[in-house]
Amino acid sequence: MTSHATSAVRVVRGACPHDCPDTCALRVTVEGGRAVRVQGDPDHPPTAGVLCTKVSRYTERTYHPERLLRPLKRVGRKGEGRFEPVSWDEALATVAVRLKAVAARDPQAIVPYSYAGTMGLLQGEAMAGRFFHRLGASRLDRTICASAGGEALAATYGGKVGMHVRFFARSKLIVIWGSHSIASNLHFWTLAQQAKRDGAKLWCIDPRRTETADKCHRHLAVRPGTDGALALALMHELVVHGWVDRDYVERHVDGFEPLRERALAWPPERAAAVCGVPADAIRELARDYGTTKPAAIRLNYGMQRVHGGGNAVRLVALLPCLVGAWRDPAGGLLLSSSGWAAPFRDDAALQRPDLLDGRRPRVVNMSTIGDALLHPGGGAFGPRIEALVVYNSNPVAVAPDSRRVVAGFAREDLFTVVLEQFRTDTADFADVVLPATTQLEHLDVHTSYGHTDVLLNEPAIAPLGEAKPNTQIFCELAARMGFDDPCFADDDEALLRQALKGVDLATLRERGWASLPLPEAPFAEGGFPTPGGKAVVDAPGLGVPDFVPNRECAETDPALAARYPLAMISPPARHFLNSTFVNVASLRAIEGEPTLEIHPDDAAPRGIAGGDTVRVFNDRGVHRCRADVTTRARPGVIVGLGIWWRKFGVDGTNVNELTSQRLTDLGRAPTFYDCLVEVEREAAARDVRSAAA
Ligand SMILES: Nc1nc2c(c(=O)[nH]1)N[C@H]1C(S)=C(S)[C@@H](COP(=O)(O)OP(=O)(O)OC[C@H]3O[C@@H](n4cnc5c(=O)[nH]c(N)nc54)[C@H](O)[C@@H]3O)O[C@H]1N2
Ligand SMILES: Nc1nc2c(c(=O)[nH]1)N[C@H]1C(S)=C(S)[C@@H](COP(=O)(O)OP(=O)(O)OC[C@H]3O[C@@H](n4cnc5c(=O)[nH]c(N)nc54)[C@H](O)[C@@H]3O)O[C@H]1N2
Ligand code: SF4
Ligand SMILES: [Mo]
Numbered sequence: 001m002t003s004h005a006t007s008a009v010r011v012v013r014g015a016c017p018h019d020c021p022d023t024c025a026l027r028v029t030v031e032g033g034r035a036v037r038v039q040g041d042p043d044h045p046p047t048a049g050v051l052c053t054k055v056s057r058y059t060e061r062t063y064h065p066e067r068l069l070r071p072l073k074r075v076g077r078k079g080e081g082r083f084e085p086v087s088w089d090e091a092l093a094t095v096a097v098r099l100k101a102v103a104a105r106d107p108q109a110i111v112p113y114s115y116a117g118t119m120g121l122l123q124g125e126a127m128a129g130r131f132f133h134r135l136g137a138s139r140l141d142r143t144i145c146a147s148a149g150g151e152a153l154a155a156t157y158g159g160k161v162g163m164h165v166r167f168f169a170r171s172k173l174i175v176i177w178g179s180h181s182i183a184s185n186l187h188f189w190t191l192a193q194q195a196k197r198d199g200a201k202l203w204c205i206d207p208r209r210t211e212t213a214d215k216c217h218r219h220l221a222v223r224p225g226t227d228g229a230l231a232l233a234l235m236h237e238l239v240v241h242g243w244v245d246r247d248y249v250e251r252h253v254d255g256f257e258p259l260r261e262r263a264l265a266w267p268p269e270r271a272a273a274v275c276g277v278p279a280d281a282i283r284e285l286a287r288d289y290g291t292t293k294p295a296a297i298r299l300n301y302g303m304q305r306v307h308g309g310g311n312a313v314r315l316v317a318l319l320p321c322l323v324g325a326w327r328d329p330a331g332g333l334l335l336s337s338s339g340w341a342a343p344f345r346d347d348a349a350l351q352r353p354d355l356l357d358g359r360r361p362r363v364v365n366m367s368t369i370g371d372a373l374l375h376p377g378g379g380a381f382g383p384r385i386e387a388l389v390v391y392n393s394n395p396v397a398v399a400p401d402s403r404r405v406v407a408g409f410a411r412e413d414l415f416t417v418v419l420e421q422f423r424t425d426t427a428d429f430a431d432v433v434l435p436a437t438t439q440l441e442h443l444d445v446h447t448s449y450g451h452t453d454v455l456l457n458e459p460a461i462a463p464l465g466e467a468k469p470n471t472q473i474f475c476e477l478a479a480r481m482g483f484d485d486p487c488f489a490d491d492d493e494a495l496l497r498q499a500l501k502g503v504d505l506a507t508l509r510e511r512g513w514a515s516l517p518l519p520e521a522p523f524a525e526g527g528f529p530t531p532g533g534k535a536v537v538d539a540p541g542l543g544v545p546d547f548v549p550n551r552e553c554a555e556t557d558p559a560l561a562a563r564y565p566l567a568m569i570s571p572p573a574r575h576f577l578n579s580t581f582v583n584v585a586s587l588r589a590i591e592g593e594p595t596l597e598i599h600p601d602d603a604a605p606r607g608i609a610g611g612d613t614v615r616v617f618n619d620r621g622v623h624r625c626r627a628d629v630t631t632r633a634r635p636g637v638i639v640g641l642g643i644w645w646r647k648f649g650v651d652g653t654n655v656n657e658l659t660s661q662r663l664t665d666l667g668r669a670p671t672f673y674d675c676l677v678e679v680e681r682e683a684a685a686r687d688v689r690s691a692a693a
Contacts (some may be wrong), residue, residue, distance in 0.1 A: 008032050012460035013041070013512035016055050017123070017439040018577050019116035019145070021165075021336075021450025022187040024051055025513050026058075028440060028460040035059050035440050035461050044513050046165065046451040052186050053590075054581050061421075061438065061584050062464070068420055068427075068435035069465025078410045081428040081647075088466060088476075091432050096480035098415045098431075099135070102386045107136035108361045109386040113369065115144055117392030117580065118470075120444030120457065121350060121499045122492055127474040128391060129351025134483050136356065138385075141365040144398065147667030149304040149335055152313035155539035155666070158529035159339035161522065163296060163332040165451050169194040170330035173292035175203045175285075177316060178227065178303025180210040183574035185450065188298060201292070203285055205230070206302070207569060208597070208639050209632045220285065221634040224567050224673045225306035226275040228547035231315035233271030234286045235263035238322055243290025245324030252526035253321045255537035258544045266547075274547070274555075276636070290323060294331030301335075302571055306674040308548025310666025315545045321535040326523035334450075339529070340518055341447035344454065349498040352487055367670040368661045370401045373408025391419035391436070391470055396426040397579040398643050400659035400670045403621045419470055422583055425646045435467040442469040443492040445499050445508070452516045454500065456508040471495060548665050552676040564618050564676035566602060566638050570655040571673075573641040582645045594625040594649050597639040598679065603629040606681060613650065613683040616640070618676060621657035624650045627681075638679065 014026035025044035029037040038058040042049030071091035076082025086094075102109050112132045118124055132139075141147075153160050168174060169191040181189040189212065196202055202216035205227065213219040222230060238244050239260055249256050268286070272279035289295055297320060304313050317333060325331035348354075362382040364372050377384030388409075399405045409416065409429040418430035427433050441464065444457040463469070468476075471492055478488040490498075497505065507514045528535050538544050554561035572578060575587040582588060596614055608614060610629040615622060616638070625640065633639050640655035659672050 012458050013456060014439060014460060015444065015446045015455035015457040016051070017118040017120055017444065017446070017457070018055070018580065019119055020577065021185050021448065022046065023119070023446055023448035023450060023453070023455060024055065024187070025455055026051070026457075030460050033461060035062060041512060044453070046187055046453065048187070048190070050187070050190070054575055054577055054587060057584060057586060058440070060586060061581065062440050064422070064584065066422060066583065067464060067467070068422060068433060069467060070435060071466070072433040074431050078412065078429050079406070081423060083433060091434060092476055092480050095417050095432055095477060099387055100481060102415070103135060106383045108138045109383040110135065110137040111364050111372070111385050111388050112137055112140050113366060113388055113390045113393055113395055114140065115142060115366070115393040117394075118439065118444065120446055121345065122444045122495045123442055123470045124392065125347070126350040126495050126499070127471040129353070130355060130487055131474040131478050131483070133351065133353055133355035134478070134485060135481070136359045136361055138361050139363045141363050141668060143365055143367045143667060143669045146301050146336065146669070148309040148664035148669040149301055149313045149667070151667040152304070152310045153317060153335055155542055156314050156317040156536055158531075159342070160336040160449070161339040161529065162334035162337055164329065164518070164520065165191065165334060165337070167330040167520070168192055168296055168298065171195050171294050171296040172200050173203075173288055173295040174200055175205065175289065175295070175297045176212060176216060177205045177297055177299045179298055179300030180206065180208075180212050180302070180571060180574075181298065182212045182215070183210070184572065185298070185300065188450065192298070201288060203288070207634055207637045208571070209634070218281070218285070220275070220277050220281055222275040222277055224569050224637060225308060225550035225553065227303045228308050228312040228315050228545070229266065229271045229274040230282065231312065231319060232263050232266035232547055233268045233282050234289060234319060235259070235322060236266045237268065237283060237286030238290050239263055241287075241290060244322050248324030248327065249322060252523070252528070252534050253318070253537065254532055254534040255544070259318065259537045262544060262546065276634070289319065293325070294328035295320070295323065295325050296331055297333040299333055299335040302673070304664065305670060305672040307551045307662065307665060307671050309664045309669065309671070311545045311548045314539070318535065318537065318545070326521065328524070329521040332523065336449045337452055338447065338449035340452045340516060341454070344500055344502055344516055345447060346498060346501050350495060355485065365668055366395070367400065367663060367668065369395055369399050370404030370408050371661055373411065373414065374404060385414065387415040387417075389417045390426055394424045394426045394579045396429060397424065397645055397654060398656065400656055400672060401620055401661045402646070402653065402656040404661065405656075419473055421467070424579065428647075434473055435465065436473070437463045437467045437469045441467065443496060445496055452518055453513045454503050454508065454516065455513045542666070550674040551662055551671065552660070552674050560676055564678045565636070566677050566679060567636060568616070568638050568640060568655070568658060568675045568677045569673040570640045570642045570659065572643060576643065579643045579645055582643070582648060588648075591641070594644045594654065595628045595641065596625050596679065597628045597630050597633040597641070599631060599633045599635045600629055601635045602638070602679075603627065606679060608679065608681045609684065612681050615680045615682045616658060616677050618658055618678065620660060621653065623653045623655060623657040624682060638677070
């Protein structure tokens with residue numbers, strides 16, 4: 001480093017862009033125009049100066065030798081990943097010509113596909129929303145992650161609202177439910193540890209014995225998709241032991257009586273048989289929950305990726321209402337707090353749905369993109385999909401039922417554009433790849449779904465190569481399409497000024513973040529954002545919540561369970577963020593290779609030893625990977641940590657080869673963890689080694 005460069009050291013304020021509830025405030029050290037360090041902001045309370053391992057390696061990702069730095073045009077077959085660089089001019093012209101031709105027939109034949117590769121208000125759906133609204137393209141139902149739980153919360157509380165995360169530090173009982181917090185909610189875990197040191201008891205409810213479960217006092221390894229039964233049994237105990245807060249229920253819960261009756265049909269023994277855990281453990285949890293104050297539940301999305309996920313979240317969300325846990329700021333439940341930020345965001349100003357100008361394009365569900373791409377068109381579906389524009393997502397790796405997804409993306413008559421930072425599995429299927437900037441290279445602003453601060457992300461460095469922010473790419477495409485509405489002239493600074501309501505930009509610029517003004521114990525006196533102000537049991541059109549079993553389990557489909565006796569769950573690996581970071585060598589080195597955790601009791605009868613290559617299969621597909629024989633998996637349940645890029649798999653597949661496109665009871669979401677499979681040994685560890693030698 002020259003003295004000239006070191007003299008130009010700057011620290012730039014940023015925000016972590018990833019789909020993680022923690023939304024950390026970053027400090028990026030820049031020396032001579034190069035980002036050299038990404039650290040957590042010590043002055044931002046939720047971040048407290050700490051980042052997860054993944055994002056502390058963010059410079060390794062940004063300066064990765066495989067970053068896409070120029071637009072690419074496909075020269076090989078779809079999926080082959082052979083491209084040649086072209087100019088921006090040629091790339092944009094190619095895209096505009098093709099999109100115009102499709103739009104002339106029917107713009108709904110064009111489908112945007114995006115999720116939360118960045119959670120930023122600007123690089124997310126701001127200019128992209130304007131572009132697709134003006135075009136009249138199909139609208140995307142963004143259901144891949146959280147819509148079952150989100151709609152369940154809305155039905156019960158009236159919105160995605162809950163406890164303030166900081167008060168978990170003062171709880172006396174914390175139930176960590178369907179969350180591997182150490183991996184996916186690290187800053188909450190720090191608060192839970194603080195509570196533990198102050199005497200709180202921690203329970204973990206998770207089919208997998210995660211590192212989080214290891215560090216809780218008690219772990220209930222329920223079968224996947226049985227949380228609704230567990231919640232009903234807990235209610236049974238609350239009722240029969242008189243632990244219901246009758247005063248709170250009378251004043252702030254609408255329609256308790258039918259729920260009470262339903263719960264009385266669920267003694268712990270009945271739930272124990274369904275959940276595959278001891279009845280006494282359910283009794284112990286119920287006693288703890290009914291008698292400890294304040295009691296807090298950290299619910300997370302892992303437990304709603306099953307057929308009955310919506311009903312299960314509705315049942316769990318009623319528990320803190322029954323015991324009056326909301327009376328204390330350190331009691332209640334947190335699944336998502338994004339609803340608290342909603343009134344402060346001006347999504348309509350950014351995304352401009354008014355540009356639809358009265359048109360009502362059909363809606364395509366992102367969770368069934370495989371079926372949608374293979375649909376011949378016609379009937380209620382509408383026109384066959386002819387063009388797809390993907391940004392902030394890697395559907396070929398993350399969407400369920402990969403065989404169908406891949407077949408759809410491989411259609412030679414489909415025109416696919418992918419805005420990306422890397423040549424992902426999805427980019428391999430693109431006709432045109434447009435290089436996008438990373439968080440260090442662009443301006444953005446973020447709200448959070450795990451705390452209630454707003455964060456600014458200032459660009460720390462200039463865009464690498466010819467990469468451009470999503471906003472700029474959609475502006476330039478709009479110009480090529482002949483869209484001359486003034487809103488397409490807005491640059492990122494102009495978008496930032498439109499993004500928020502009631503948040504002072506000067507404070508954001510100065511400090512990097514601002515806290516939203518919110519009450520400490522939001523529902524101590526009721527006041528849920530439902531029409532009647534009460535928590536709702538019997539929601540309009542939904543009825544009283546009930547236990548809804550998995551579609552793929554012995555109870556619902558014994559014939560299927562006879563052929564495929566093992567339930568597979570595929571939660572994310574700790575050092576990846578969905579499929580992001582899988583190509584970062586130092587993080588991949590920690591995760592090793594795609595593996596399948598299997599309990600010794602399931603491995604032994606199949607002759608499987610640790611390190612063997614196994615074949616995991618069902619009617620949807622086959623995935624080969626390495627077996628890890630371990631008690632982290634419970635009997636009957638195997639775990640394929642994700643989400644690996646397919647191209648890193650031994651046979652070019654990942655766990656989504658096995659998952660289904662069936663949807664949840666509520667929210668039209670995927671059922672990733674409602675998936676039966678069988679496993680066979682394919683090669684012993686030593687055969688694999690000698691074949692490789
Ligand atoms: N390190 C890391 N952090 C992440 C992510 C990541 O990929 N990596 N992803 C981010 C995103 S997009 C999201 S949505 C969240 C996801 O984080 P969470 O919302 O916590 O959800 P999952 O990781 O899917 O699952 C959490 C736990 O639920 C368990 N689980 C599976 N099925 C069931 C069930 O039926 N019942 C119960 N009780 N538990 C079950 C899994 O074994 C897992 O340990 O994390 C975010 N943070
Ligand atoms: N089997 C199984 N499948 C799952 C899950 C599971 O638990 N098991 N989890 C599901 C869940 S919860 C989710 S949220 C989805 C996540 O699925 P996705 O939303 O697709 O998330 P990622 O895999 O992280 O892919 C995001 C992509 O966006 C790109 N990106 C990031 N920032 C930008 C940007 O500024 N511009 C552009 N153009 N691109 C950018 C990244 O390079 C990355 O390739 O996966 C789902 N799939
Ligand atoms: S991924 Fe989550 S924990 Fe890691 S830096 Fe980002 S917000 Fe923080
Ligand atoms: Mo997610």
